[in-house]
Amino acid sequence: MSKLSFNTFCIEYYSHHIGKPSNEVYNMFISSGLLDMLEKDYEDLHGMSMEYLMQFFDNYLGGDDK
DSSP states (O other): OOHHHHHHHHHHHHHHHHTOOHHHHHHHHHHHTHHHHHHHTHHHHTTSOHHHHHHHHHHHTTSOOO
């Protein structure tokens, strides 16, 4: 999976996870630095389960934002 595909997948999946539009999630990822982290740590993150990633994103973004 390319980095761009991974980033898009994470944004779309997290959007569904928290019930917010993907453009809001994209802005959250940008403003928090999470999108940069996904780029830098792609090798470590892309093999993790989506359940783990959703929990990681929740924690990174300040807790359960549902």
